[in-house]
Amino acid sequence: MDLVNHLEGRLLFAVPKKGRLNSACLNLLEGADIQFRRENRLDIALVKNLPIALIFLPAADIPTFVGEGQVDLGITGWDQVQEHDAGVRALFRARRFSGEITPEEESERTSKGAGCETVMDLEFGGCKLQVQVPEKGSYNSPKDLIGKNIGTSFVHLARKYFANLELEEDTAKEGTDGPGVKFTSKMRTKIIELSGSVEAACALGVADGIVDLVESGETMKAAGLKPIDTVIETTAILIKSRKPSNPELVELIAARIRGVITAQRYVLCQYNVERTGLVAATKIAPGKRAPTVTSLEEDGWVAVSVMVEKKKIAPIMDQLSKIGATDILVLDIANTRS
Numbered sequence: 001m002d003l004v005n006h007l008e009g010r011l012l013f014a015v016p017k018k019g020r021l022n023s024a025c026l027n028l029l030e031g032a033d034i035q036f037r038r039e040n041r042l043d044i045a046l047v048k049n050l051p052i053a054l055i056f057l058p059a060a061d062i063p064t065f066v067g068e069g070q071v072d073l074g075i076t077g078w079d080q081v082q083e084h085d086a087g088v089r090a091l092f093r094a095r096r097f098s099g100e101i102t103p104e105e106e107s108e109r110t111s112k113g114a115g116c117e118t119v120m121d122l123e124f125g126g127c128k129l130q131v132q133v134p135e136k137g138s139y140n141s142p143k144d145l146i147g148k149n150i151g152t153s154f155v156h157l158a159r160k161y162f163a164n165l166e167l168e169e170d171t172a173k174e175g176t177d178g179p180g181v182k183f184t185s186k187m188r189t190k191i192i193e194l195s196g197s198v199e200a201a202c203a204l205g206v207a208d209g210i211v212d213l214v215e216s217g218e219t220m221k222a223a224g225l226k227p228i229d230t231v232i233e234t235t236a237i238l239i240k241s242r243k244p245s246n247p248e249l250v251e252l253i254a255a256r257i258r259g260v261i262t263a264q265r266y267v268l269c270q271y272n273v274e275r276t277g278l279v280a281a282t283k284i285a286p287g288k289r290a291p292t293v294t295s296l297e298e299d300g301w302v303a304v305s306v307m308v309e310k311k312k313i314a315p316i317m318d319q320l321s322k323i324g325a326t327d328i329l330v331l332d333i334a335n336t337r338s
């Protein structure tokens with residue numbers, strides 16, 4: 001089937017085709033009951049039960065497609081959206097400096113090009129974009145890298161980061177060569193674009209420091225690098241274009257995804273407690289909204305069911321047990337809707 005000719009009337013939803021975010025995205029789509037079958041090697045899949053087409057794209061390209069409005073919705077890293085926005089801003093700023101466009105055109109085109117809106121944080125794919133330097137070298141602070149070579153895949157964020165650093169340093173030095181002497185800021189740090197294996201750049205003599213993503217820190221440690229600053233912290237996000245083709249469907253998908261995320265974050269805790277212990281128990285586990293309390297077929301006792309954040313459940317069970325709650329059960333939540 002020629003899928004491209006079946007996109008008419010469908011909401012286009014971009015998801016990372018590979019890499020760190022791919023499998024969590026596929027789980028999210030399954031949880032939201034977005035059913036599709038992806039043919040081998042095809043980057044478009046029609047959703048069977050909703051008027052949606054999934055477009056599988058590199059995570060780094062998704063902000064461009066959504067920002068320019070060709071695709072309505074997308075999942076990618078916050079870092080990728082920031083990198084794209086910084087790139088768009090730099091492009092139009094340069095055009096204004098060269099006199100190609102007016103300041104008004106610059107602001108209009110910047111807001112059009114960098115036009116993704118964040119719908120929600122998806123709470124996975126968490127990592128940090130960090131400045132890393134050789135552990136055994138002489139660089140200890142980001143300012144030590146001014147004027148040096150920096151390897152990165154995030155050229156626009158790195159350039160912005162070092163431009164700010166240079167400006168800070170220039171401002172601090174202002175006047176030190178004599179009253180009223182102003183340093184003119186001209187980017188001195190060289191940003192070298194690398195598409196992968198950035199951590200090898202220092203050992204290979206290509207760069208003095210790098211700006212790259214760090215999750216566990218194992219890759220950088222193995223490459224003999226240490227962090228000296230964090231440029232941004234990032235997680236996966238759901239983004240939408242400013243004018244999606246079907247806003248109601250965007251809302252429906254957002255509500256389903258929100259439900260899946262809440263279900264992943266919470267468990268349902270059920271226990272029995274004497275009515276006299278209910279106030280103390282509710283203080284320990286107040287729930288997302290409030291606990292549901294039903295009477296037990298035993299005088300003076302109630303059964304309570306309450307949503308608890310997964311990461312807090314163990315100490316909460318300990319405390320409930322301590323104040324006399326019994327038969328404490330913890331159940332996974334398959335899905336939720338507020």
Ligand SMILES: Nc1ncnc2c1ncn2[C@@H]1O[C@H](COP(=O)(O)OP(=O)(O)OP(=O)(O)O)[C@@H](O)[C@H]1O
Binds near residue numbers: 077080
């Ligand atoms: N440990 C990690 N390393 C890199 N990215 C991560 C990590 N954990 C989460 N991410 C997120 O995953 C996004 C995609 O990164 P990933 O390197 O998997 O992309 P990719 O499309 O496979 O690109 P590449 O071709 O560079 O491998 C990042 O922008 C970031 O938001």
Ligand SMILES: O=P(O)(O)OC[C@H]1O[C@H](OP(=O)(O)OP(=O)(O)O)[C@H](O)[C@@H]1O
Binds near residue numbers: 199216
């Ligand atoms: O802190 P860690 O948990 O070790 O993860 C961080 C590493 O993972 C990413 O690279 P990836 O494996 O995606 O390959 P790449 O170098 O080709 O981008 C990133 O660029 C780091 O190198």
